[in-house]
Amino acid sequence: MNLSKQFTYLLFLLLLPVLTVRAETPVEAQVTYIMETADSLVKARLALFDQSIMEHRFDKAVRRRIENYVGNWSHATGRVLARSARFFPIFEEQLAAKGMPLGLKYVTIQESALRPYATSHAGAGGLWQLMPGTAREHGLVVDEILDERLDPELGCAAGLEYLQIQYERYEDWALALAAYNCGPGNVNKALRKAGGRDKNYWQIRRFLPRETRNYLPNIIAAAYVMAFHHLHDVPAGQMDLDLQITEAITVERRLSLHRVIQVTGLRPDVVIELNAQYLKGYLPGLPGGHRLRLPKRVMPAMRSYLTLHPADAPETDADLPWTSPRLHKGELTSERYYSQYRTTVGSQDTTLRQVAGSFRIPVDQLAIWSNRGEFDSLALFDEVVFYNVSEYLPFDPRDRDTPAAAPQVDMLPAAPVRIPNRNRVNGLPEVQPAVKTEKRKPGLGDILKSWF
Known part of the structure; x- marks a missing residue:
């Protein structure tokens, strides 16, 4: 075999991996969290x-x-x-x-x-x-x-x-x-x-x-x-304080959630989330009354409205847009109504539940806000964090008379309150572990591909 044929044969062997498609099965390994705690x-x-x-x-x-x-x-x-x-x-x-x-x-x-x-x-x-x-x-x-x-x-x-x-x-x-x-x-x-x-x-x-x-x-x-x-190192997710610092009252009358939104200036999603049991968007007024849960900061306004507004007055909320004068002032967030407090523990070997009791704060809220656990023992000068209402909302009788004439907020639906479609959930989802594919080392064929 002369040199030219030898060179051609050698070149063919070198290019063979490029011309041949190999079906390789990747090596799969489940990436599962291995708890390091003993x-x-x-x-x-x-x-x-x-x-x-x-x-x-x-x-x-x-x-x-x-x-x-x-x-x-x-x-x-x-x-x-x-x-x-x-x-x-x-x-x-x-x-x-x-x-x-x-x-x-x-x-x-x-x-x-x-x-x-x-x-x-x-x-x-x-x-x-x-x-x-x-x-x-x-x-x-x-x-x-x-x-x-x-x-x-x-x-x-x-x-x-x-x-x-x-x-x-x-x-x-x-x-x-x-x-x-x-x-x-x-x-x-x-x-x-x-x-x-x-x-x-x-x-x-x-x-x-x-x-x-x-x-x-x-x-x-x-x-x-x-x-x-x-x-x-698993932190708590974010949640609006309006959903955490709440209060419930009994309402013995028919009342639409739409009217509640107008009186309080709350976002519709907050009112619906706190009162998901009212599937048609209103308290039906059955004997014995119904529970209405709202952020604690707006309860003065809601109580005043229920006291001043006759129970037999007609509700025409279905004809009004989803709007409130307070929403037009940019009050779509609730942070301004709450204050954060940071305090240190004043005694040795105090449990988080004892600290929560001294401040009259639910221990589960104090634990989440402070990124601690219920069984934590706190030493002297350890810090805890909690929130409280800094500004309560008074009732403004103009709020229930002006929404119909107020310009509509684009981000809010112009329809009666409806409960959104709910996903069917039964506990946490059975999440499949991630799959990691091991990369193979580049071969001679891969190198030749890069040349061409």
């Missing part, structure tokens, strides 16, 4: 929770859920943390009034991810995921106009009543929670298979439906993350 430390932290509710075990299921909360789902966890400052104070108040363990508030994270309008595929709704029939049995109204399961207070009251019934049946909070999830029939069946009613949840767990087998481990993981999120 298992013994996590177990010690779980021991701080109320063990009368359940034994806070730390097993593979709990660990996997915690890793998801602080890793793959960290952004969703931040949003849940922000919502906890809004809802947990309501739950703790009712739990304390009923003499029930405060730790039961964490059930709602597994049930609804603290979304008041969450709906399951089976039809359960609200923060406590009550079925329509169960809600009606406990005195709630569920129809096309009013769904009181979406009311944080009424939904909590009904959910706790149902949970208390299950506790009286089994005299065990863990079994009561299992029955809350899958029904007492399935729990009774699991008890029979396990050999008797003296068994606890962990002993009958393998006989329960699959969802219920993971139900309590998921609640344990949620409780852990709510209390120790700051130690895993």
Whole structure:
């Protein structure tokens, strides 16, 4: 073979990788958050929770859920943390009034991810995921106009009543929670298979439906993350203070949310979010009245309006645009009405709950605002952060007479209040771990490609 043929043959061998397309299967590796905290430390932290509710075990299921909360789902966890400052104070108040363990508030994270309008595929709704029939049995109204399961207070009251019934049946909070999830029939069946009613949840767990087998481990993981999120660098998400510092009053009359917006100057989305149970945009005026929840800063204006305006006066809100004189002054944000306070702890070895009690602030709000946990022990001169209303809104009788003549705000819809379409949610989404593809080293063919 002469030199020219040898050169041609060698060149062909060099160009062969370029001319041949190789189907390579990339090497895939699941990128999963590996919790750096030692298992013994996590177990010690779980021991701080109320063990009368359940034994806070730390097993593979709990660990996997915690890793998801602080890793793959960290952004969703931040949003849940922000919502906890809004809802947990309501739950703790009712739990304390009923003499029930405060730790039961964490059930709602597994049930609804603290979304008041969450709906399951089976039809359960609200923060406590009550079925329509169960809600009606406990005195709630569920129809096309009013769904009181979406009311944080009424939904909590009904959910706790149902949970208390299950506790009286089994005299065990863990079994009561299992029955809350899958029904007492399935729990009774699991008890029979396990050999008797003296068994606890962990002993009958393998006989329960699959969802219920993971139900309590998921609640344990949620409780852990709510209390120790700051130690895993998971910050709380942002939430308008108008949704956190609120107050509820009972209104014994028909009242449209549109009129509430006009009187208070609040953004429509704030009023709707705080009163999601009114599906048609108005309080229907049923006997016994209805709860109207608003930011605390606008309550003086709302109370004055209800006192001065006759209850039998006609409501013509459907004919008026979504507008308010205050909205035209640029008051679309609420920051100016709140003041931030930073204070240091004045004594040694003080718990966050004790500090919250001294300032008369819900501990869950103080924890989120200060980026701390409920079980944190504060040393001398440690700093905490909280907010309070700095300016209350008085009632201006001109506000209800001028909206019809005021120019319409472009960013607000010119239609009666309607509840937006809600996504069906049942707890946090099962987010799939990210997939990382390993890049192969460039070969000779890749180098030759770059030349051409």
